[in-house]
Amino acid sequence: MSRLLFLLTLTFSLSLGAMHDATAQERSLETTAAVMDQKLAASEADADAQAKHQVSRLISQKFGVARAKAEQISAAVMSAASKYSLPPALLLAIISIESRFKENARGANGATGLMQVVPSAHKKLVRNIDLTEADANIEAGSAILHGYVQSARGDVDAALKSYGGSKAYAEKVGLQVKKISSQFDAEPAGAQAGY
Structure with missing residues (x-):
């Protein structure tokens, strides 16, 4: 009987040791995964910051927008692009064609702001929104475009035909997207430091 008790105790001790080792390994894996997640998040944040800087530099250099305003527009474009799953170059192309990055731009049918949002066509979406404010205009224009893409x-x-009203508009935007995208691709890696 004591031999049986000894074997049971030994077996139980070995089981506890194995469980302890498994728990320690699990904690180690969890810690490693958490560290990797932090590094990935930091890497993504760095890539986002670089992309925003690249966009603001393009806006400033190509369209003569003041640096602070270019940074604001860049942040709004990157945010809306992410939120609505739209390429940033597409939003930039629309803004460049619609308003040449002039926030107070006015067009036909009351089109207003950077993305030339027409309030009468999107009453519910733009109610109580100042469409001459960059963030609000880019958010509204991107939401409208996203809705058209879904439809x-x-x-x-x-x-784009729905957004701009014609096939020619869609083609014009497509060409501008290519131009903008090629400028990002052509920028040398070290050129990101200054304006």
Whole structure:
């Protein structure tokens, strides 16, 4: 009987040791995963900051927008692009065509601001919004474009036709997207430090 008790105690001790080792390994894996998640988040934040800087530099240099305003527009574009799953170059192309980055731009049918949002066509969306304010205008314009993309089942050209009113507009935006994208691709890695 004492031999059986000894074997049970030994077996139980070994089981506890194995459970302790498994728990320690699990904690170690959790810690490693948490560290990796932190590094990935830091890397993504760095990439986002670099992308925002690149966009603001382009806006400032190509369209003569003051640095602080270019940074604000860049942040709004990157935020809306992420929120609505739209390429930043697409939003930049629309803004460059619609308003040449002039916040107070006015167009036909009351089109207002950077993305030339037409309040009468989107009353519910733009109610109580100052469309001459960059963040609000880019948010509203991106939401409208996103809605058109969804209605067109992902067909960006069809969405652009709805946004701008014609096939020619969609083609013009497409060409501008290519120009803007090529400027990002062509920028040397070390050129990100200054304006």
